[in-house]
Amino acid sequence: MTNIAWFFELLPEEKIVEEEMLKTIQESYKKFWYTTIETASIEKNKVLLAKWWWEIKNQIFWLYWLAQWCEKWKKDYSLHFDLTLPFWRYVVENKNKLTFPFKRNQIQKVRRWERPQRWRFREFYQTDIDVIRDANLDKNYLFYDAEIIFTLFTTLNKLFKKLNLYTDFQINLNNKKIILWIIESFNLEDKTQQICSIIDKKDKINIEQYKKEFEEIWVKKDDIDKLIQIFNFKTNKIEEIENKININNDKLKKWLEELKKVTNYLNYFNIKDYFVINLWIIRGLDYYTWTVFETFIMNDRKLWSIAWWWSYENFTKKIDSKTNFSWVGWSIWITRLQSYIFEKVKTEQKTSSKYLLLNLLNSKKETINLYLKLQKEWKNIEMYPNQDKIWKQLKYADKKWIKFCVIMWENELEQWNFQIKNMETWDVKYVNL
């Protein structure tokens, strides 16, 4: 792996793995009718900074260029740092041309300034899918949550199979509204922000620290124990959650009812063993407004969280006050998965060719003939271009990790006899075409 200013680049053999990953992911997205879109790599600064500008402003790569007709330098645009804002702007711009609910897949590179660190790059692929709906016309959105989770489940399964990774994963599901109503029912709504950020740390700190953090914001001992009991509970049965929470509040009931519907749909899709309801899943303090989830790799702590989810209500209002779009979506953290694979799994190919036809005959015409013929039958055969010495040709095959060399000498031409040499064992097999 090399890089320019931490914009990373893959070697050909690594790129083969990446191509396979992206292809597997996109084919799976398309199977569930997420249509491909690709947006420009730039956005207007005022669009980019509309969402959480205080977090973003130091993370973007700004552009400037000479507008030649007026000899002025233009400075209104930057490279996009995610695919959410471009998608949002694209939908608003094309709202009359798209059919809603609009399901899109977008696999594209994004660029953001980051301090150099392991597994973090300044340019990387995001692999998003989203379902966006016109919230004025379409109120029945819960099925989208389930369908998108089913798509994630299928996609990850295919991806791990393709990569020969035997990995268990678990989709952890929650609804932000539930967290908020639980906090309210404890009369702690003025501490919502702090409580959420404590809950969000749950996985990183021990139980003592966890308690201490609650104490520090003046939550009562009794309430701390109850809160911890609630937020530490995981199950895939919504009834158990209801019993655990045991709070009589109509609003809370409503959102539990919603979560129940989603989990029912997931059961219909036959994936009930692969998800749990996990009340401490927060996914950012204020961005996302209803269902949230994360996906965890169970048997490999290094990979841990590799897919995340978002949901927005009425977000497009910020750039177009007449629209009322809401959406849910998720992304696989492909860069993390990739770095993991390059560290753990040895890449196996430097090329996708399996055979190398050596160039040994006197006549180039015959060699090309043989090549065209073999290519029709075997597909994955490459031809060494020049009549170089045989050791040079074998060295080429070896360096590219091509498994077999096809050797035909001038005197074997008449009988169309040739040898196939296994480059690992150096065994030779004679073949007659």
Added chain:
Amino acid sequence: MTNIAWFFELLPEEKIVEEEMLKTIQESYKKFWYTTIETASIEKNKVLLAKWWWEIKNQIFWLYWLAQWCEKWKKDYSLHFDLTLPFWRYVVENKNKLTFPFKRNQIQKVRRWERPQRWRFREFYQTDIDVIRDANLDKNYLFYDAEIIFTLFTTLNKLFKKLNLYTDFQINLNNKKIILWIIESFNLEDKTQQICSIIDKKDKINIEQYKKEFEEIWVKKDDIDKLIQIFNFKTNKIEEIENKININNDKLKKWLEELKKVTNYLNYFNIKDYFVINLWIIRGLDYYTWTVFETFIMNDRKLWSIAWWWSYENFTKKIDSKTNFSWVGWSIWITRLQSYIFEKVKTEQKTSSKYLLLNLLNSKKETINLYLKLQKEWKNIEMYPNQDKIWKQLKYADKKWIKFCVIMWENELEQWNFQIKNMETWDVKYVNL
């Protein structure tokens, strides 16, 4: 088609066409063992400006960003404007890890500032392949020329077939060295630059203007006629060219011999009817140094030139004086082809789904069951997400140009009876699963 500051974006139905095109091209490249690489979208300014900075400097999008640890603004990088320079830098950087001759395919977007005009955008895909060799070790490069032309031929054929375009094309071949030695044999070498730029206009001006331009640079009447005769001649037989030129010069002979070898290889690949030697193909005045070609669409003037070629000798020396790489490559002008298709051919799909399963049953569980079952058998079936009124569901299918709707009512569930409605003719067929 929409755009941000002339960075263009496709609608989903247009993107389907683009995806098909890129996939067809890349699969064909890979079939001939051009390995995929992808380089960073940025390059150091000093690399970008190493090649013809006087042409480039007004065409690039410059970047700046805040290096947070030192609170300084960095301004050393810009977006790449082609794939040649990044490829060149990539090869020099990774020279010990690559196997030469290294055949790469690179399909990636480039960005350059352009005055807005039809079929010219500021962000577009380039679809390059190249064969790069270490010129110190590998002197037998002529086969690469032929192989790359054969790859172009096969790729364009597949692409036109995929797009249902019945289009004849012709590959026009030349060797820059031949042009130069012809000019020298007329003792006009001090006017090489001017003569080349006149020849390059051949296609755009009439014969009178053509002659006049030669007169203006003080070429003798006699020589003008001879030059025009030579440069207007096209054939696919090298002997006819030799007769036509009829100049006894050893260096010229050497390069004609090279061109002959290339055309012989092309004959072995059985494509002799698809190329001609065309002496007026110049392809830029000073960039390219030996074989050059262009590809012309014969029956459609609008498309005309859609693929071009380059060859560089020792180019990498400019950034690394110890290296001596030379290469040949070409690119299909995909944006031009695409714009042509969007104007000429109506896109036929807004989605790749062919069937829409309407959501009409009382139980979501049954609907999902039916959907999973049909998806296994038919593949390209989409499910309408909500139990909306039937007219709303039909409208969705209509707007997305989905051909068939699958209708199953509650009372047909027991017999697994359903109707398939053709959305164009409104015919209904009854099916029993």
